[in-house]
Amino acid sequence: MSPTPILAGVFEVPAAVLNWLYEVTGSFTVAISLAAFIVMAIVTPLTLKSTKGMLEMQRLAPEMRRLQQEYRNDRQKLNEEMMRLYQEHKVNPMASCLPLLAQTPVFIVMFRILHDATYVPTGTNERIAQAVLASVGRADETIGFLPRYLSRGSEMYQALVRQTEMPSWGLDLSKSPAVMLGESFGKGLIYAGLVVILGLLYLFQQRMVAARASISPTMSESQQKLMQYLPVVFAVFQIFFLLGLVVYYIVQSVIRIVVQAYITKRFYAGDESLGRQAQAASVKAREISKAEGGGGGLLAQAKRDLTAARGEASEKAERSKNGGEPSGKSAGSAKGSNSRTGGGRPQARPASQSGARRDLQRPGGQRKKKK
Numbered sequence: 001m002s003p004t005p006i007l008a009g010v011f012e013v014p015a016a017v018l019n020w021l022y023e024v025t026g027s028f029t030v031a032i033s034l035a036a037f038i039v040m041a042i043v044t045p046l047t048l049k050s051t052k053g054m055l056e057m058q059r060l061a062p063e064m065r066r067l068q069q070e071y072r073n074d075r076q077k078l079n080e081e082m083m084r085l086y087q088e089h090k091v092n093p094m095a096s097c098l099p100l101l102a103q104t105p106v107f108i109v110m111f112r113i114l115h116d117a118t119y120v121p122t123g124t125n126e127r128i129a130q131a132v133l134a135s136v137g138r139a140d141e142t143i144g145f146l147p148r149y150l151s152r153g154s155e156m157y158q159a160l161v162r163q164t165e166m167p168s169w170g171l172d173l174s175k176s177p178a179v180m181l182g183e184s185f186g187k188g189l190i191y192a193g194l195v196v197i198l199g200l201l202y203l204f205q206q207r208m209v210a211a212r213a214s215i216s217p218t219m220s221e222s223q224q225k226l227m228q229y230l231p232v233v234f235a236v237f238q239i240f241f242l243l244g245l246v247v248y249y250i251v252q253s254v255i256r257i258v259v260q261a262y263i264t265k266r267f268y269a270g271d272e273s274l275g276r277q278a279q280a281a282s283v284k285a286r287e288i289s290k291a292e293g294g295g296g297g298l299l300a301q302a303k304r305d306l307t308a309a310r311g312e313a314s315e316k317a318e319r320s321k322n323g324g325e326p327s328g329k330s331a332g333s334a335k336g337s338n339s340r341t342g343g344g345r346p347q348a349r350p351a352s353q354s355g356a357r358r359d360l361q362r363p364g365g366q367r368k369k370k371k
Contacts, residue, residue, distance in 0.1 A: 011112055015149035022156040065288050118147070118160065191243055195246060202235050205253060
């Protein structure tokens with residue numbers, strides 16, 4: 001089987017589910033809302049697994065910081081000790097990121113299905129569609145929607161094909177708030193109001209997360225503010241999205257708030273909970289890092305390694321310049337003692353210093369005579 005049918009199947013199967021929901025409900029809004037509920041039912045277990053894995057990793061932060069400090073010059077040994085630490089505590093370092101990565105394809109698939117359900121051909125495709133209409137004597141008709149991924153015999157396809165609107169509850173789900181504001185400012189305010197509601201839901205959700213961190217913060221105040229308002233900025237950009245997508249994200253946001261409430265109750269209830277232990281461990285790891293004169297992250301570790309490497313290179317260059325003799329106060333004091341000798345005549349040296357004089361007379365190690 002070629003890759004194209006496989007890729008098409010990734011979109012066609014969820015589109016068939018969306019069509020079935022439309023056949024049952026007879027409403028585009030309700031069908032999209034139920035599709036959002038189904039998607040959240042699939043990704044919520046992944047979210048819980050990711051949250052648990054992240055907290056388990058944070059709980060090991062002090063021990064990981066100790067290993068980073070102890071084996072900072074031996075990467076292979078550090079990796080071995082890290083893997084031993086993970087096995088000892090039965091922690092999978094990928095458990096915190098893989099579930100999140102698995103949600104990305106779901107987001108892309110649903111975005112494409114909802115967006116392309118009201119696909120209007122443009123460019124070359126538009127000219128082809130007009131030519132097809134002209135060939136059957138209907139050149140003066142509007143092309144309208146040509147839904148993608150939906151079966152041509154499906155009820156949702158038949159309800160949308162060649163149409164110019166996706167009506168539901170008095171709104172056109174195929175138009176964005178920005179477009180509607182341009183066509184009818186009064187009606188466009190309703191569309192924009194839904195985007196505002198979405199932004200408020202995003203803000204409330206992030207404040208729930210921030211409330212957990214405020215008890216034992218693991219981020220700076222500026223980072224917390226950024227995490228709170230970044231989703232709101234994302235919501236503002238959705239003024240350019242189709243209203244059907246805005247409805248989809250509103251339903252998802254409501255469900256995410258319920259999920260966050262469950263996470264707070266499950267992982268952060270009580271001082272002995274996994275979340276509180278992870279927060280305390282993060283604070284301890286930061287204190288260790290401060291005591292060692294730097295942060296505990298990969299960037300801070302890289303900066304310390306770079307500083308150490310520069311120091312070693314500078315010291316080697318200084319030694320090469322001075323012909324192998326040590327730099328610093330010892331070399332300065334030796335020069336000072338020579339400058340205090342009278343008339344530039346060499347002074348008698350004790351026998352114990354004869355070895356040092358012979359070292360200075362080695363090739364490359366002899367000092368220049370003062371004029």
